[in-house]
Amino acid sequence: MCTAATYQTKNFYMGRTLDYEFSYGNEVTITPRNYPFHFRHAGTLSSHYAMIGMAHVAPDNGVDYPLYYDACNEKGVCMAGLNFVGNAAYADIIDTKENVAQFEFIPWILSQCASVSEAKEKLVQMNLVGTVFASHFPAAQLHWMIADKSENIVVESMADGLHIYDNPAGVLTNNPPFPMQMFALNNYAALSSRQPENHFSDKLNLQAYSRGMGALGLPGDLSSQSRFIRVAFTRLHSISGSSEIDSVSQFFHILGSVDQQRGCCEVADGKYEITIYTSCCNTDKGIYYYTTYDNHSINGIDMHHENLDSAELIRFAVLDAGEIHWQN
Numbered sequence: 408m409c410t411a412a413t414y415q416t417k418n419f420y421m422g423r424t425l426d427y428e429f430s431y432g433n434e435v436t437i438t439p440r441n442y443p444f445h446f447r448h449a450g451t452l453s454s455h456y457a458m459i460g461m462a463h464v465a466p467d468n469g470v471d472y473p474l475y476y477d478a479c480n481e482k483g484v485c486m487a488g489l490n491f492v493g494n495a496a497y498a499d500i501i502d503t504k505e506n507v508a509q510f511e512f513i514p515w516i517l518s519q520c521a522s523v524s525e526a527k528e529k530l531v532q533m534n535l536v537g538t539v540f541a542s543h544f545p546a547a548q549l550h551w552m553i554a555d556k557s558e559n560i561v562v563e564s565m566a567d568g569l570h571i572y573d574n575p576a577g578v579l580t581n582n583p584p585f586p587m588q589m590f591a592l593n594n595y596a597a598l599s600s601r602q603p604e605n606h607f608s609d610k611l612n613l614q615a616y617s618r619g620m621g622a623l624g625l626p627g628d629l630s631s632q633s634r635f636i637r638v639a640f641t642r643l644h645s646i647s648g649s650s651e652i653d654s655v656s657q658f659f660h661i662l663g664s665v666d667q668q669r670g671c672c673e674v675a676d677g678k679y680e681i682t683i684y685t686s687c688c689n690t691d692k693g694i695y696y697y698t699t700y701d702n703h704s705i706n707g708i709d710m711h712h713e714n715l716d717s718a719e720l721i722r723f724a725v726l727d728a729g730e731i732h733w734q735n
């Protein structure tokens with residue numbers, strides 16, 4: 408399971424949890440402006456917007472290629488891919504369209520679009536195809552959130568075509584398709600961050616005997632529908648200062664509401680899904696923050712501290728080891 412969300416304070420933030428039972432091996436990866444993208448069907452882009460995000464880097468014709476999971480570009484557009492297993496379906500190649508392989512979707516949008524509005528224009532001419540990166544990497548079955556400070560959309564490629572939805576909740580998880588996730592919010596319209604009043608019956612003296620009872624009924628399990636509701640509630644009620652540390656700290660608390668602990672979600676005999684990493688990107692400043700399952704300290708990488716005019720990927724190994732700051 409995975410969850411992505413956005414958050415607005417003085418700056419605009421987007422991040423995700425990456426939940427899975429094993430890691431493909433990922434690094435925080437900056438693609439500078441002059442790294443040539445050789446798209447499989449859509450030609451070569453020699454110069455483009457720079458981006459930073461989490462990627463598995465693999466050789467492609469002798470050159471390192473960034474297989475992004477989530478990323479943000481220097482214009483403040485960000486994008487995350489989340490599992491959509493059983494529902495994702497990619498199209499066949501159509502000669503009259505711009506054919507984009509599923510693994511190229513994040514770089515194809517982020518390298519060329521300065522806003523979600525520009526991304527929407529690109530999507531009109533795009534045909535998302537199932538071309539694989541390599542034979543040992545079958546096409547990932549995903550759907551995507553694309554956001555900037557003004558707009559948030561979800562893109563789902565299904566057997567009946569490409570769907571683009573506005574995302575007023577600012578959240579994406581996994582199955583079912585996005586319109587069903589949004590519809591389920593209707594069931595929780597009565598939930599509140601305030602204490603409840605007794606609407607049950609005036610014949611009974613019902614009391615709020617504990618704090619937090621306004622949100623009684625908020626689903627606590629790890630299913631993607633429940634995580635969608637829980638993160639939407641947490642995000643929409645979130646209050647924080649607008650400084651960088653206040654905002655980033657609050658963002659990690661929002662996604663912390665759907666953190667997956669080892670042992671609670673068994674996906675095969677003895678195999679458990681966990682939150683491998685949680686990310687938070689300051690999309691205005693191009694800073695990528697992350698924590699990992701064992702490393703709860705917030706680590707940060709600022710793309711503007713690197714030479715963004717270069718032509719080679721800039722890669723940072725994830726700091727995975729947990730640390731305790733002893734005070735005596």
Ligand SMILES: C[C@H](CCC(=O)NCCS(=O)(=O)O)[C@H]1CC[C@H]2[C@@H]3[C@H](O)C[C@@H]4C[C@H](O)CC[C@]4(C)[C@H]3C[C@H](O)[C@]12C
Pocket residue numbers: 408409425426427431463474475476488489490491492510539540544545546547548549581582631
């Ligand atoms: C497994 C990841 C998604 C995690 C997730 O959504 N878990 C939820 C599980 S469930 O639905 O609730 O069961 C996805 C997100 C991004 C994916 C990767 C990226 O798409 C980049 C390449 C794409 C290649 O086709 C496959 C390898 C790959 C390197 C992908 C491997 C894997 O599918 C990743 C890492």
